[in-house]
Amino acid sequence: MAATRDSSGRASPATGSEETELRALSIDTIRGLSMDAVQAANSGHPGTAMALAPLAYVLFERFLRVNPADTEWPDRDRFVLSAGHACVLQYSLLHLCGYDLALEDLRQFRQWDSRCPGHPERGHTPGIEITTGPLGQGVANAVGMAMAERFLSDRFNRPGREIVDHRVYAICSDGDMMEGVSQEAASIAGHFGLGKLILCYDDNHITIDGTTSLSFDGESHTDRFAADGWHVQRVEDSEDVDALEVAISAAREEHERPSFIAIRSHIAFPAPNAKDTAKAHGAALGEDVR
Ligand SMILES: Cc1ncc(C[n+]2csc(CCOP(=O)(O)OP(=O)(O)O)c2C)c(N)n1
Ligand SMILES: [Mg+2]
Numbered sequence: 001m002a003a004t005r006d007s008s009g010r011a012s013p014a015t016g017s018e019e020t021e022l023r024a025l026s027i028d029t030i031r032g033l034s035m036d037a038v039q040a041a042n043s044g045h046p047g048t049a050m051a052l053a054p055l056a057y058v059l060f061e062r063f064l065r066v067n068p069a070d071t072e073w074p075d076r077d078r079f080v081l082s083a084g085h086a087c088v089l090q091y092s093l094l095h096l097c098g099y100d101l102a103l104e105d106l107r108q109f110r111q112w113d114s115r116c117p118g119h120p121e122r123g124h125t126p127g128i129e130i131t132t133g134p135l136g137q138g139v140a141n142a143v144g145m146a147m148a149e150r151f152l153s154d155r156f157n158r159p160g161r162e163i164v165d166h167r168v169y170a171i172c173s174d175g176d177m178m179e180g181v182s183q184e185a186a187s188i189a190g191h192f193g194l195g196k197l198i199l200c201y202d203d204n205h206i207t208i209d210g211t212t213s214l215s216f217d218g219e220s221h222t223d224r225f226a227a228d229g230w231h232v233q234r235v236e237d238s239e240d241v242d243a244l245e246v247a248i249s250a251a252r253e254e255h256e257r258p259s260f261i262a263i264r265s266h267i268a269f270p271a272p273n274a275k276d277t278a279k280a281h282g283a284a285l286g287e288d289v290r
Contacts, residue, residue: 023057023241026057026061026096027053027054027057027241028053029092029096030053030056030057030089030092030093030096031049031050031053033088033092033095033096033106034046034049034050034053034088034089034092035049035050035271035285035289037088037091037092037106037107037109037116038088038109038284038285039284039285039286039287040107040109041109041110041111041284042284043110043118043284044088044109044110044118044282044284045085045086045087045088045281045282046088046268046274046280046283046284046285047206047267047268047274047277047280047281048083048085048086048089048173048202048204048267048281049086049088049089049092050267050268050269050270050271050280051202051204051238051265051266051267051268051269052086052089052171052202052238052265053089054238054239054240054241054244055171055200055202055238055244055263055265056089056090056092056093056171057093057241058241058244058245058248059079059169059200059248060079060093060097062245062248063077063167063169063248063252064077064079064169065077065166065167066079066097066127068094068097068098068099068100068126068127069098071099071126071127074164075163075164075165075166076166077166077167077168077169078129078130078142078145078166078167078168078169079129079168079169079170080129080130080132080138080139080141080142080145080168080169080170080171081120081132081138081170081171082132082135082136082137082138082139082141082142082170082171082172082173082176082182083132083135083138083171083172083173083175083176083202084119084120084131084132084133084134084138085119085133085281085282086171086173087116087117087118087119087120087132088106088109088116090120090127090128091105091106091109091116091125092106094125094126094127094128097127099126099127100126101115101116101125101126101127119131119132119133120132120133129145130145135173135175135176135178135179135182136175136176136178136179136180136181136182137179137181138170138172138176139170139172139176139181139182139185139186139199140181140182140184140185142168142170142185142197142199143185143186143188143189143194143197143258144185145168145197146168146189146194146196146197146258147188147189147192147194149164149166149167149168149196150192150194150196152164153165166196167196167197167198167252168196168197168198169198169200170197170198170199170200171199171200171201171202172199172200172201172202173201173202173204174202174203174204174205174206174207174212174216175207175208176201177201177216177221178207178216183224183228186224186225186228186230186258186260187228189228189230189258190225190228190229190230190257190258191229193229193256193257193258194257194258195254195255195256195257195258195259197258197259198248198251198252198258198259198261199258199259199260199261200248200261200263201221201260201261201262201263202238202263202265203221203262203263203264203265204264204265204266204267204276205217205276206267206276206277206278206280206281207278207281208278208281208282209278210278211278221260221262222234222260222262225260229257230257230258230259230260231251231254231257231258231259231260232259232260232261232262233247233250233251233259233260233261233262234261234262234263234264235247235261235262235263235264236264237264238263238264238265238266238269239269244263247261248261267280267281268280268285271285271289273289274289
């Protein structure tokens with residue numbers, strides 16, 4: 001995405017401001033597709049998809065090593081959306097990155113026989129690595145994938161022939177943190193020092209029924225993961241693409257421990273009336289988003 005074309009059609013490096021503009025356009029496009037797909041279905045979860053558009057952009061554009069034309073390439077990076085309710089975000093990314101998922105498929109979001117069902121389903125939509133929706137489970141699946149990578153690389157790699165060398169990136173939400181299974185999985189990931197696992201936590205202070213202060217503000221997730229032996233970082237603004245990139249780069253540099261990145265976001269950003277509301281968790285924004 002970071003290149004422009006001159007009059008002869010040759011790609012030339014983008015200037016700083018061109019790159020910033022392109023980046024903003026890309027993120028807005030992800031956000032717009034996600035909002036529109038939910039609106040068209042009048043069903044789904046727009047708020048988290050909107051708020052996490054910059055994170056998804058950074059992950060897919062800057063870091064994820066995949067081949068959209070060969071979704072089963074064994075050494076691909078894995079991406080797990082544990083917060084599966086926000087799958088319209090993943091569908092938007094898959095479409096824009098060139099997977100076999102057309103705009104028409106996005107238009108069919110949440111319809112009968114759709115290739116874009118209400119939660120991601122492995123084997124149904126190209127590029128979906130794992131079925132998610134039951135909160136917590138995607139975190140455990142991501143840990144399992146990182147364990148598999150460790151096993152396969154130990155078993156098959158030889159000096160100068162590292163045929164298994166990939167990372168697992170996952171996004172989770174408050175509900176994932178609430179479920180015990182995520183903590184059990186975090187414990188063993190810390191024990192094994194799964195350095196190729198990077199878990200991004202959407203710290204938006206909102207769940208399905210209101211703010212986290214109703215039921216879930218008594219513990220520090222960063223301290224909990226640190227206690228389990230994880231490398232822990234915080235990003236204070238989910239709109240700060242540079243900070244996201246720096247944090248993910250640092251997580252990649254950490255080889256001995258799995259990484260947890262808590263990212264403060266605002267659900268449904270930037271829709272003024274929906275932002276920071278639980279309503280934006282699971283309802284279309286409506287025709288008038290002012
Ligand atoms: C195990 C489990 N229990 C309940 C649900 C129903 N559910 C879907 S999303 C959600 C919580 C939403 O809060 P959060 O995870 O913070 O997501 P956000 O609203 O921030 O996107 C719940 C309880 C579920 N998907 N899985
Ligand atoms: Mg939340």
